[in-house]
Amino acid sequence: MRVLVLFAHPAQRKSSINLAMADVARRVDDLTFVDLYEEYPRFQINIDREQKRLLDHDVIVFQFPIYWYSTPSLLKEWQDLVLEYGFAYGPQGKLLADKFALISVTTGGRETDYSATGGNNYPLRQFLLPLQQTATLCGMKFLPPFVLHAANHIGTPEAQRHVASYGALLSLITTNQLDLDEAMTRDTIFPADLPIMAEH
Template identity: 55%
Template sequence: MSRVIVYFAHPGQRHSRANSAMGKAAKTVESITFVDLYAEYPRHDIDVEREQRRLLDHDVIVFQFPLYWYSTPSLLKEWQDLVLQHGFAYGHGGDKLTGKSMVLAITTGGSDEAYTATGYQNFPLRSFLYPLEQTARLCGMTFAPPYVLYSALQADEEGAIVNHTNGYTKLLNAFQDEIFDFAKAEQQATMTFSDLPIREKA
């Protein structure tokens, strides 16, 4: 069984529909470690040693966040800057994350059509995430395709959000049960609830 940690980063949870539903569901997945970054570090005073210990204790690192200005909310960027230290995550002796996996669970305001060469966002979503993808690679980690809910502000709470949330818990369980198909996933740019590369449980 793989050990999974979810880092949840949303600075405005009172107004969140999609991420709050996903976060609530993720917390109920047995054996998962769930970290609400904005709740734990309201003053952004990240405890680097504690976070590094958390990373050492897990195999699959999930970052869950709403896309803010084509990137992560700022506290998650601060977390990366401080926690992924030279000699720990990369560089000489920095092999502590080698062999682990990084997964992004993202919601966007823009639609899937918007994130195309002819759409108003001009580029595919995945291209905005290259910094995180390359961070994973530099640290020797596998990067799974992001699990995405597009048009999150229009998503129906009884329909799209429920489907996405159910897919999310299925995904987290699949990582734990080691039935997520990383090889198949490599062929996908992103994942949605209806195209999860998961094998049957033996």
């Protein structure tokens, strides 16, 4: 599987966990890693180049921190410009059909904050519905998100496990060892329980 990671983080000087995850992703064999804020600091997105990247890959990973219950602004700009009518959707726009979309996201809040009784009132998957529907409209298969809550402290054992598991997850995808059918049945992909293909 050809994997493209689109990394979007506007405040990298304040991030350690996402930078550690990005560093792990860069080291995965046979994977294309793109830092959108490094490539497009003035938001002048090269639409043709980005569309070609999408066509050249089977799995598109969007890695970003939750910003005000949504994506960072450059990633939204990327969606608005790159996923054009006639390319990504519409009667003649089926070029992304059957590709996989995977969200790798971090939150500042705890998992309990993302619940009906928590401070954010809704589960995290509710906030990701626009991305899921975008993938569905484009004919893509939306994998459950790979999530780290309370991601402000990379020194915690949970954060360190998450970083290592991110690399493992990407490696499993590139080597066709991730059980995508099993993954699609889950609400989220947990670092401690990656769905690995059974050996025959």
